[in-house]
Amino acid sequence: MSKATVQPRLDAAGLVQGVLEGDRLLLARAISRVENQERDAAELLSALYSHTGKAHIIGVTGAPGTGKSTLVTTLTQSYREAGLSVGVVAIDPTSPFTGGALLGDRVRMRALAGDAGVFVRSMATRGSLGGLSKTTGDVVTVLDAAGYERIIVETVGVGQAEVEIASTAHTTLVVEAPGLGDEVQAIKAGILEIADVLVVNKADRPGVDKTLRALEMMLEIENGGARLIRHHGQLLRVETPAALAADWEEEKRWKVIVMKTVATDSSGILELREQIEAHRRWLIESGEMGVREQLRIANTLENIVRAELNRRILARLPEAGMDSMVEAIRARRTDPYAAAGALLAAL
Amino acid sequence: MSERKIRVLVAKPGLDGHDRGAKVVARSLRDAGFEVIYTGIRQTPQMIAEAALQEDVDVVGLSILSGAHLTLCPKVVELLRAQGQQNVLVLVGGIVPDDDIEKLKAAGVEGIFGPGTSTQAIADFINQNAKVAA
Numbered sequence A: 001m002s003k004a005t006v007q008p009r010l011d012a013a014g015l016v017q018g019v020l021e022g023d024r025l026l027l028a029r030a031i032s033r034v035e036n037q038e039r040d041a042a043e044l045l046s047a048l049y050s051h052t053g054k055a056h057i058i059g060v061t062g063a064p065g066t067g068k069s070t071l072v073t074t075l076t077q078s079y080r081e082a083g084l085s086v087g088v089v090a091i092d093p094t095s096p097f098t099g100g101a102l103l104g105d106r107v108r109m110r111a112l113a114g115d116a117g118v119f120v121r122s123m124a125t126r127g128s129l130g131g132l133s134k135t136t137g138d139v140v141t142v143l144d145a146a147g148y149e150r151i152i153v154e155t156v157g158v159g160q161a162e163v164e165i166a167s168t169a170h171t172t173l174v175v176e177a178p179g180l181g182d183e184v185q186a187i188k189a190g191i192l193e194i195a196d197v198l199v200v201n202k203a204d205r206p207g208v209d210k211t212l213r214a215l216e217m218m219l220e221i222e223n224g225g226a227r228l229i230r231h232h233g234q235l236l237r238v239e240t241p242a243a244l245a246a247d248w249e250e251e252k253r254w255k256v257i258v259m260k261t262v263a264t265d266s267s268g269i270l271e272l273r274e275q276i277e278a279h280r281r282w283l284i285e286s287g288e289m290g291v292r293e294q295l296r297i298a299n300t301l302e303n304i305v306r307a308e309l310n311r312r313i314l315a316r317l318p319e320a321g322m323d324s325m326v327e328a329i330r331a332r333r334t335d336p337y338a339a340a341g342a343l344l345a346a347l
Numbered sequence B: 001m002s003e004r005k006i007r008v009l010v011a012k013p014g015l016d017g018h019d020r021g022a023k024v025v026a027r028s029l030r031d032a033g034f035e036v037i038y039t040g041i042r043q044t045p046q047m048i049a050e051a052a053l054q055e056d057v058d059v060v061g062l063s064i065l066s067g068a069h070l071t072l073c074p075k076v077v078e079l080l081r082a083q084g085q086q087n088v089l090v091l092v093g094g095i096v097p098d099d100d101i102e103k104l105k106a107a108g109v110e111g112i113f114g115p116g117t118s119t120q121a122i123a124d125f126i127n128q129n130a131k132v133a134a
Helices: A012-021 A024-035 A041-049 A068-081 A105-112 A136-145 A183-187 A208-224 A242-247 A269-286 A288-316 A319-330 A336-345 B020-031 B045-055 B069-082 B098-106 B119-129
Strands: A056-062 A086-092 A101-103 A118-124 A150-154 A171-176 A197-200 A258-260 B007-013 B035-043 B059-064 B089-094 B111-113
Touching: A012 A024, A012 A041, A012 A136, A024 A041, A024 A118, A024 A136, A024 B045, A041 A136, A056 A068, A056 A269, A068 A086, A068 A105, A068 A150, A068 A171, A068 A269, A086 A101, A086 A105, A086 A136, A101 A118, A101 B020, A105 A118, A105 B035, A118 A136, A118 B045, A136 A150, A171 A269, A197 A208, A197 A269, A208 A258, A258 A269, A269 A288, A319 A336, B007 B020, B007 B045, B007 B069, B020 B035, B020 B059, B020 B089, B020 B119, B035 B045, B045 B059, B045 B069, B059 B069, B069 B089, B069 B098, B089 B119, B098 B111, B111 B119
Parallel strands: A056 A150, A056 A171, A086 A118, A086 A150, A101 B035, A171 A197, A197 A258, B007 B035, B007 B059, B059 B089, B089 B111
Antiparallel strands: none
C-alpha cells in the first residue's frame, strides 16, 4: 500500500519556486541536487542567486571532540530565542576507501527537532580535504535563498591547516577545549589565524585556565604586531592590504577575544551570540563586509571556472595514454614531471 | 560530474537505549559506501520523519528491540508519506516476532531484519530496492 515508489523528478524551476516559498521538502531536494552536482544544479543556483546575500554565515571549526556539534545546537537555540531562523550545515568526513560516510552530528542536535525555524543538513566531505565539502558553499547559497537568517556551518573535526571555512563564513569561530595543546601549538600558523572569535568550550574541565592563558598570549602577540588585517590573506591569494591596515585607527580594528563556554549547560552561549552579532556589526560598519564578500565571490567564481576547466582538460586526456605513462613512471623509464609535460603538450 | 550517493537514516525510535545493533549497522552501511545519517536513541516517529525530510534520504532504517515496532514503524511510514516522501524505503532491524512480519509489510515496511542477519544482506537489499531517481 504505502511501499516506496520512484517519484517523478521535479524540474529546476519547480524546485526554485519551492525553495522561495519555504517548502521544506523541496528545499531538501534542491540541496541534494546541488550537493550531487546534477546536471541542472547550475541552473538552480543561478535562479536562486539573486535571492541571496541576506544571511549571516557563521563558521564553527576546531579539533574533533571539542564540542562543536553541541555548541552549534545551543547557539542555534539561542538564536531561536532571539527570533531568528537558523540553517545548519554539519560536515563529517567521507571514507577515502569506501566512499561511505557516517554523519553523526544529529545525535547532539535532538533539541532542535520540531522547530520549523531550523533546518539541519548533514553533508559528507566526498573527498575534499579543507574541512568542508566541494559544494558546501552552494548549499549555503540555497539556504540563504530560502530565507534562513543565520546559517551555521560546522566543519569536520580539523587539525591544523583546514582553513577553507574562512572563505565561506562571515564570522569564524574556532573552538578549543582544555588540555589539547600548549603555548607553542597556539602560536603555530593555521587554524587559529582564521578565528574571529576563539571559544574555549568544556570550560568546566580542568586545565581551562592554562588553555585560556595560552590563547590570550597568542592574541597579545598578534594584536601587538604590524599585521592588522589577519583575515583570509594567503587563503584567498590576495595580498594583505598593508597600506589600508596602517591607516586604520586602533579602535576600529576587530579584536579577537577568547570566550569560555560550556555548551552542555549553555553557559557562555548568550555572550557568544552577542559577540558574533558584534562582529557582524563591525563587518558592516568598518566596510570589511564588502571586502570579504568581494573576496568570497572572486573565490567562488574562480572555483567554478577552475572546476570546469579541469573537467574539460581531463576529458581530453586519453586514458590509455595515462595508463601507459603510469606504468612507465613506475618502471622508472620516465618521471612524473616529464610525463605530465608530454601529456599537456599533446593537448 | 554528478555524484549521487544513497543516503540512509539510521534511527532508534522508542524508549529502549540499546543502540549497539544500530551502531554496528550504521558502521557497516558506511563501509558499503552509503552516506549514513545516525540520529541516536529515543527518537519519536515525528523526529525521525523530520530528519528524513531535511536530509532527503533514500532509506530509513529503524532499530527496535523494545517490542513497540507495531506502533512505531507504521507511524514513521505514514508520516514520511504524508510529507511527500513516497520514495523512501523503510527497513526495520531488531526483534520482530514472525506473526508481526506480515503486519509490518502491509504497513509499508519493506525489509525486516532479525538477529543474525549479515550486514552485507542489508546493504544488498538497499542497493536492490532503494528508489533512486535517475
